[in-house]
Amino acid sequence: MAKLELKYGNHACAEAAILAGCRFYAGYPITPSSEIAERMAELLPRHGGAFIQMEDEIASMAAIVGASFAGAKAMTATSGPGFSLKQENLGYAFMVEAPCVVVNVQRGGPSTGLPTQIGQQEIMQSLWGTHGDKLIPVFYPGNVQEIMEETIRAFNWAERLRTPVVLLLDEVLGHMRETVDMEQFTPDKVEIWNRKMPEVPPEEYLPYKPGEDDVPAIAPYGTPGYRGHATGLHHDYTGFPTTNPEMCEELIERLIRKVKRNQPEMEKNEEYKLDDAEVAIVAFGTTARAAKTAVDMAREKGIKAGLLRVVTIWPSPEETLNKLAKHVNAILVPELNMGQYVLEVERCAKGEAPVYRLNRANGKVIYPAEILSKLEEIVKARV
């Protein structure tokens, strides 16, 4: 039995976070993400959790890492300028392996940009924004139902891998009302993963000694006997700083490997009419909605188009993209930026098919008709 509810994108994100077990939220007001904070401020006290509006974006990111160390499933939400401010502490969360979820409801940039309008300009920043190397999972849903699914999935992977996870939304998704089937979100149907706990007695406890899955079992702060140290400096198994090159190399390689090795399980795409497609669109978020319509419009005109909608944008679906390039004559990457994910698609295509771009960063969406005419242009050029 379907249990249909009309839901606002940002509220869906907050409600799914509660379902996923989120019990700590720290945030700072910013358009177009503020409704996530507002809904969390209502929900968390009722679910025995903590909500705090911090003094700035940097502090919000810091507070969720502090709470995560105390054992909380923790989240913050922001948009462009706030996401920039959070980068240092996002890197810290990666380094100290603090599970947490950072939502970025993308608006137009750079700088203050277009606060009330859509953008997809943090595709690269979500991966490379903080200084130093890192690899973190980045999920980008495409509708309100999926905002709920992906919020829960973000918490699950954050906990399982002890890593920050970035959930990208965009202004249109955040501010969209859509029907959600709540049947799959009844508590007995939602799959929840929790972080692992140390299995050794306190005297053998080394907080940063990884298991075979490359993930360490760090006890929540306050667990009797399991005291530990965490630092953003390179550190050894005790968590204490080290400059020993072997230790440092082991650490940075493991931090990246623990995410990378799970790419196949983390990969999530939607394939639409790709089976016989001659030209493929690769898109995500709101732009993928227009792309889907464009595929239907193109087929009516006799163009065999298809869509690969990427949901787990990082780590990227390298093999899937490479196979796709081998299978089609051309790829089009429409995105609301000056050309970001197209670079990754080009890299993965390895020259197997030409990759075309359709870019816009003026606060307006890309319409299906515009994608269609680009498809027509591509097909014409290739005949």
Added chain:
Amino acid sequence: MNVPFEKVLEKKESYFKYLRLDKLPTIWCPGCGIGQALKATCMALYDLGIDNDQVAMVSGIGCSSRTPGYFDGFTLHTTHGRALAFATGLKLFKPELTTIVFTGDGDCFAIGGNHFIHAARRNIDVTVVMINNWIYGMTHGQVSPTTPLGSQTTTTPGGNYEPNFDVAELAKAAGATYVARGTAYHVTELKKLIQDGIKHKGFSFIEVLSPCTIIYGRKNRMTFEEMYMWLKENTIPVKAWEKLPEEKRAGKLPRGVLYHDDSRPEYTEVYWNRVKQLSGGEK
């Protein structure tokens, strides 16, 4: 009187249980006062009967922020200036943990100034031990928000021309409900000040005047002895200070509990009481 390090460890003082002895000796320079502040904190915890498993210590970046590495509790060495923001998250989610923040004048009042005033405003039950050594020590001697006028630093050749903060007044104005000043010279007194700060339910701020002998001292041509003697001679117990005529106060600082207010509600208590009303209180 150079006591070999091994001999110090042999003494097995009561407060040693709070130290990660295997991580000693510390990275601090000879004559630095941070070790005294750590010792005073450990002694205070011992006298209060607070177990290691009940203490979280959070810090940012700088010499003083290396303290948690040597403290055997739940310790978090975070990013520059942000210790109080991390500590706020930790304390709010686990109010049962005694939460101590170790910070310095640059970490707390330059890059971390905003977090400081807001943590004080909320009156969250965190004890801040702020090592004031008047300079950025770890980066080798740049001017800080507490550097005295005229002092030599690497970024004020010819002497500091920027006015400095009176950090105790700043803490009070921002809403801290326990404000004290101690020094690395008066360790027993410092222990009492930190002890009362930990006991106080609310935001406690303890400024610790602590010589940076190697960086500040060398640049300002003061020896180790001169710096400690300066603390002895120019800080005055607060009771005596109150009786001191205005003209005799110049160049001197009061020492002791400068402000204490038990009437204001503590942040986490206020928050969790609201939760209890709404949800029955379980996490």
